[in-house]
Amino acid sequence: MAVSISTKQASLFFFVFVSVLACSALAHEFSILGYAPDDLACIHKVIHLFESWVVKHEKIYESLDEKLHRFEIFMDNLKHIDETNKKVSNYWLGLNEFADLSHEEFKNKFLGLKGDFPERKEESVEEFSYRDFVDLPKSVDWRKKGAVAPELIDCDTSFNSGCNGGLMDYAFAYIMKSEKVTISGYHDGVFDGHCGTELDHGVAAVGYGTSKGLDYVIVRNSWGPKWGEKGYIRMKRKTAKPQGMCGLYMMASYPTKKK
Structure with missing residues (x-):
């Protein structure tokens, strides 16, 4: 032809x-x-x-x-x-698979928090409080304990809309509101760059630690293993803002299991 x-x-x-x-x-x-x-x-x-x-x-x-x-x-x-x-x-930052997408294209394709979900009435909701916490370990990584399942974010379509957003009551969240590809181009290290606090993307926090004197939270994303540190990003843990880095501590939730 x-x-x-x-x-x-x-x-x-x-x-x-x-x-x-x-x-x-x-x-x-x-x-x-x-x-x-x-x-x-x-x-x-x-x-x-x-x-x-x-x-x-x-x-x-x-x-x-x-x-x-x-x-x-x-x-x-x-x-x-x-x-x-x-x-x-x-x-x-590095040249990953998203390097040929504009910031607007990336936001439209991979971001967008969906909030039109029915409330889960069977679970009780209570405000988290710090109590009975003594001698906490300096670092925790649930990946090494075999406690991180990909289905939590990738496949929980009944309540979490799979990989394209989700209700913030079911996952930790942060925002990619920088003007360029700062987050989408993340390669490795402890991220402490520019971002906002308008939540539009759900992720899961799976641990914490310290690297070169910088405290961080280990965050699991849903953009595949080619992004970041094999699908994860380390975000600065201690900031002057109560919302945390990129709004990480806003609308956070965690599951509990009844005995």
């Missing part, structure tokens, strides 16, 4: 093709973040990086126009990721 493309499209395609060939001798293995600062030195290296990223994440675009559009978003996100990594020291 013949496919017709405009002269402009053909020229752009030829430019991309030649640029990738020109950079082939400069290819190197991805760093742990998916890029190296030198990759931003010229457009040829950025194109080569994008093509390598497309192959790595098995991206398929319907047309050349769509690919060029995704490349522009990729460049914008790459610039933001690199600028952020130069400013922060406790966490890192």
Whole structure:
């Protein structure tokens, strides 16, 4: 089947093709973040990086126009990721599978708290209070105790709408309201970056600990194991705000089992 493309499209395609060939001798293995600062030195290296990223994440675009559009978003996100990594020291951003999505596209696809759920009348609700807590361990990780089940967030569709939002009475929550991809591009470390407290995404807190003098909460997300630290993010635990980092302590709930 013949496919017709405009002269402009053909020229752009030829430019991309030649640029990738020109950079082939400069290819190197991805760093742990998916890029190296030198990759931003010229457009040829950025194109080569994008093509390598497309192959790595098995991206398929319907047309050349769509690919060029995704490349522009990729460049914008790459610039933001690199600028952020130069400013922060406790966490890192990287080129993950969301690097070709704009912030609005990411919010529409992966965020959006659903709150139109019937109230669970069979459970009692009481305000949490700190009592009878002595000699608490310095760290807790329920993953190591085999107590973290993927069904809690991913598959609890009866009350929690699977992976696309959920009622905050059934999961811990935080918000990704930064202007760019700060959270969606999270790679590793203890996140203490910019975010708001308007809840629109449910997650589960599965532990806590300390790294290099910085206390954190281990949070399990529902965006798959390729995101963050194999699907998890460590968020700063002690902040000056009672809402916690990114509203983590707002509308929090926990299950109890009757004996």
